[in-house]
Amino acid sequence: xxxxxxxxxxxxxxxxxxxxxxxxxxxxxxxxxxxxxxxxxxxxxxxxxxxxxxxxxxxxxxxxxxxxxxxxxxxxxxxxxxxxxxxxxxxxxxxxxxxxxxxxxxxxxxxxxxxxxxxxxxxxxxxxxxxxxxxxxxxxxxxxxxxxxxxxxxxxxxxxxxxxxxxxxxxxxxxxxxxxxxxxxxxxxxxxxxxxxxxxxxxxxxxxxxxxxxxxxxxxxxxxxxxxxxxxxxxxxxxxxxxxxxxxxxxxxxxxxxxxxxxxxxxxxxxxxxxxxxxxxxxxxxxxxxxxxxxxxxxxxxxxxxxxxxxxxxxxxxxxxxxxxxxxxxxxxxxxxxxxxxxxxxxxxxxxxxxxxxxxxxxxxxxxxxxxxxxxxxxxxxxxxxxxxxx
Ligand code: KIV
Ligand code: ZN
Numbered sequence: 001x002x003x004x005x006x007x008x009x010x011x012x013x014x015x016x017x018x019x020x021x022x023x024x025x026x027x028x029x030x031x032x033x034x035x036x037x038x039x040x041x042x043x044x045x046x047x048x049x050x051x052x053x054x055x056x057x058x059x060x061x062x063x064x065x066x067x068x069x070x071x072x073x074x075x076x077x078x079x080x081x082x083x084x085x086x087x088x089x090x091x092x093x094x095x096x097x098x099x100x101x102x103x104x105x106x107x108x109x110x111x112x113x114x115x116x117x118x119x120x121x122x123x124x125x126x127x128x129x130x131x132x133x134x135x136x137x138x139x140x141x142x143x144x145x146x147x148x149x150x151x152x153x154x155x156x157x158x159x160x161x162x163x164x165x166x167x168x169x170x171x172x173x174x175x176x177x178x179x180x181x182x183x184x185x186x187x188x189x190x191x192x193x194x195x196x197x198x199x200x201x202x203x204x205x206x207x208x209x210x211x212x213x214x215x216x217x218x219x220x221x222x223x224x225x226x227x228x229x230x231x232x233x234x235x236x237x238x239x240x241x242x243x244x245x246x247x248x249x250x251x252x253x254x255x256x257x258x259x260x261x262x263x264x265x266x267x268x269x270x271x272x273x274x275x276x277x278x279x280x281x282x283x284x285x286x287x288x289x290x291x292x293x294x295x296x297x298x299x300x301x302x303x304x305x306x307x308x309x310x311x312x313x314x315x316x317x318x319x320x321x322x323x324x325x326x327x328x329x330x331x332x333x334x335x336x337x338x339x340x341x342x343x344x345x346x347x348x349x350x351x352x353x354x355x356x357x358x359x360x361x362x363x364x365x366x367x368x369x370x371x372x373x374x375x376x377x378x379x380x381x382x383x384x385x386x387x388x389x390x391x
Contacts, residue, residue, distance in 0.1 A: 006249060006259050007225040008242065009201060010036050011045040012273060013058070014074055015239050016229035022277040026058045032276060033062045035269050036069070036230075040260040041242075043070040043096060045227075049088035050081040056088050063092035070136065072096040077126030086133035097130040100140030100168065103147040103155050116151055120158045127162030138166035140203065145171030149187045160194040166225060167198050171214055174207030174237060182217030189222040201225035204240050206232060211240040216248050219257055230273040231281050231288065243270060243287040243319065251313060267320035287319055294325040298333030301326050305335050328370035330361060337375075344372050346379055346388055355384045 013029050016022075024032070029046070036044050046062040047055040063071045071092040075081035077099055089095035101122050102111050108119055123139065130137045139159035144152055156167050169188065171181055185200055202218035202225070204211040215226045232241030246261045270288035274281050283290040293316040295301045303310035304324060316324055326336050334357050338348055341356070348356060359382045364370050370378070379385060 003224075004256050004258060005224070006219050006257050007042040007199070007201075008040075008246065008259050008261055009043040009045060009072070009225050009227040010041040010229065010242060011203075011227050011239065012036070012229040012233065012242075013062075014045040014047050015203075015227075015235060016233040016273075016277075017047070018235050019233050019238075019277065019279065022233070022279055024058075024276055026054065026061055028276045029058045030061055030065055032269075032273060033066060035265070035272055037066055038262075039265045039269055040262045041069060042260060043072050043225075045072045045074060045098065047088075048074040050075065050078075050084040056084065059085070059088035060091065063089050063095065067093055070094040070096050072098050072138070075099045075126075075130070077101040077122045079129055082126065082130050082133070086130070089134065094136065095134045096136040096138055096166075097134050098138045098140060098168070099126045099130050100142055100159075101126065102142040103152060104143035104145075105148070106146065107143050116154075120154060123155050124158040124162045127159050127164045131163035136166075137162075137164050138168055138201065139164040140168035140170055142170055143172045144169040144184070145173060145176045145181065145204075149184055149191075152184070153188055153191045156188055156192045156198075157194060160192070160198050165198050166201050167192075168201040168203050168225075168227065169218070169223070170203035170227075171205060171211075172203075174205035174211060176204075176210070176214055178210060178213040178217040181214040182221040185218045185221040185223050199224040201227055202240070203227035205235065206237040206239065209237070211238070212244040212248065215240045215245050219249075220255065231270050231279070231285065233273070233277065233279060241286070242266075247287050247314060247319065250318075263318050264320045287314070292316075293321050293323075294327050295336075296327040296329050297331045298336065301336035301339070302333055305339050328360075328364065328375070329368065330364035332364070332370075340370075340372070341375055341379065344375050346375075347391070348388065349391075352384045352388055356382045 046059040049056040049059045059073050073085035073089050075085045085097050108114050127139050141155050200223040202215040202223045204214040226245050228240040228242040232238040243266045246259050249257050295304050300311045359378045
């Protein structure tokens, strides 16, 4: 892995699957895991094995199936969780245990009724125990986003001492501002003893709509792994959307950060996850929403038809969408109508277009969107139809 490579840790099957009503069965998980490997993710978090026999089985089966990607199982800092995860991962070619504990003042007081020294000890012991089963151990400091940086640095040091090679810094509640999250990563990079032995990972929730921005700030400030999910699904307002962070890095090459993702598979896997889970992606969702490459106002359509990049910063083919859509509505102009008419077989002169456009506007005022069948009807009922077809 080069210094500029950002590892993509996909947690669709663990954090993503925590969405209420979106439970997947083992078969569905296997299909998604296979496509994640095909997409080029570096790590697949396959589940939380101790949580249920079904999750255990899914992690076990995914471990058997996946050949080139790290397969990871989540645990709490609890011996039995770790033993069960190690067992579920026993067939994995590249197994990883992801263990950790809450570190914010609120988690320590209300969740554990404990104190900082005891948390430091548990972090160390959990990692050390996980390390007795697998070489690759990732530690998470839950609610790191609201954890005091000095204490967080001490927690990270204990995890490194125990043998962790990845330190996950979750903004569990999606609270941080990008500048704050970036500064946290920078602080850890500069102040944790032994940090050169580990990589820092971003795991940002989207409660304030900042998950993507926070993850990007994280890698700009030295993190080298992003935890994310397809379509940004996850607890509450969701997790960081994989397709967003990957495309941000791809479209900003001067950041000099890259991933191993084959972006042309992004649209297909987004569809697969949304259909398997029964969660429909909002039309204006960045990168993979139905309208992400659709243009409907006259000014934009004219611009895109003349030169795609006028209004598009991503080539739709780069994410597996065949082409930009020119959507015909009452806000569309002549250029869009001529373009769509041409697609369905009519080459209109300027005068013919002026005439057909009047028909089109009357029609479009009655309907949300004008489709190919409507275009035929509009042209066939126009005064210039005979002229058009005899040309
Ligand atoms: O959001 C979070 O803190 C998590 C951890 C369990 C990694 O999902
Ligand atoms: Zn999470």
